[in-house]
Amino acid sequence: MRHSHPMPDQPLTKFQLRRQMRTARRALSPYQQRLASRRLCARLALTPALKRARHIGIYWPMDGEIDPRLLLKRFPHKQFYLPVLPRPSRSTMSFLHWHGGQLPYRNRHGIPEPLAGRSQLCAPDRLDVVLLPLVAFDPSGARLGMGAGYYDRTFAFKRLRPGTGPQLIGIAHQLQCVASLPAESWDIPLSLVATDQRLYQCR
Ligand SMILES: Nc1nc2c(c(=O)[nH]1)N(C=O)[C@@H](CNc1ccc(C(=O)N[C@@H](CCC(=O)O)C(=O)O)cc1)CN2
Ligand SMILES: Nc1ncnc2c1ncn2[C@@H]1O[C@H](COP(=O)(O)OP(=O)(O)OP(=O)(O)O)[C@@H](O)[C@H]1O
Numbered sequence: 001m002r003h004s005h006p007m008p009d010q011p012l013t014k015f016q017l018r019r020q021m022r023t024a025r026r027a028l029s030p031y032q033q034r035l036a037s038r039r040l041c042a043r044l045a046l047t048p049a050l051k052r053a054r055h056i057g058i059y060w061p062m063d064g065e066i067d068p069r070l071l072l073k074r075f076p077h078k079q080f081y082l083p084v085l086p087r088p089s090r091s092t093m094s095f096l097h098w099h100g101g102q103l104p105y106r107n108r109h110g111i112p113e114p115l116a117g118r119s120q121l122c123a124p125d126r127l128d129v130v131l132l133p134l135v136a137f138d139p140s141g142a143r144l145g146m147g148a149g150y151y152d153r154t155f156a157f158k159r160l161r162p163g164t165g166p167q168l169i170g171i172a173h174q175l176q177c178v179a180s181l182p183a184e185s186w187d188i189p190l191s192l193v194a195t196d197q198r199l200y201q202c203r
Pocket of ligand 2: 150151
């Protein structure tokens with residue numbers, strides 16, 4: 001009996017944490033989502049990183065993720081790029097230029113992507129800033145994603161050549177903040193996390 005149930009105060013496994021955070025995120029109302037997105041984008045727009053950046057990696061939100069797409073209206077002269085899943089036998093994502101309109105094609109996870117050949121490609125190391133989706137984060141800049149490792153693999157070169165490549169900025173709802181996440185050897189740390197409520201300067 002003593003060992004038949006996990007202790008209630010045991011740390012959640014990554015699996016449990018993902019499920020809990022994704023459920024909490026999805027439970028936000030459309031009004032809460034719009035408000036959070038406006039607050040996030042207003043805060044991000046004031047950061048030196050965004051003001052300086054010319055080529056910015058962004059994402060198309062899903063599953064209750066905070067929506068960064070208002071930034072296109074704030075910065076009509078900057079170039080924005082969406083991630084495209086690795087082609088067969090490749091392991092890293094590409095980034096394709098996006099003007100802000102609707103996108104008919106959806107990838108195998110149901111997320112809209114621009115079409116290769118029709119949109120200009122930007123190599124991951126040529127982006128100035130990347131806004132990363134995440135499931136949970138901690139104030140040190142550790143990130144828990146969907147679990148496929150796409151972003152970790154795409155920006156793994158930053159561990160070999162620290163200080164090169166884009167500045168990686170995690171964006172999230174404030175409720176996605178946890179006290180601490182287990183660090184994995186392949187994790188690429190975030191330099192900044194921005195939420196609808198505040199900024200976390202990580203290093
Ligand atoms: N908005 C957004 N775009 C993104 C990511 C993300 O986290 N958010 N990614 C960050 O890596 C990549 C896609 N990664 C993904 C990894 C796993 C699943 C996934 O497991 N999805 C379903 C299972 C069903 C299905 O895939 O069809 C799930 O919800 O459980 C989805 C996307 C690239 N684009
Ligand atoms: N640089 C890398 N080289 C090889 N494999 C990697 C690398 N980075 C991550 N992986 C693999 O990807 C898998 C998923 O990693 P993890 O659970 O940390 O993903 P995540 O950061 O949550 O997801 P995502 O980046 O897709 O949002 C791990 O099992 C790991 O083996």
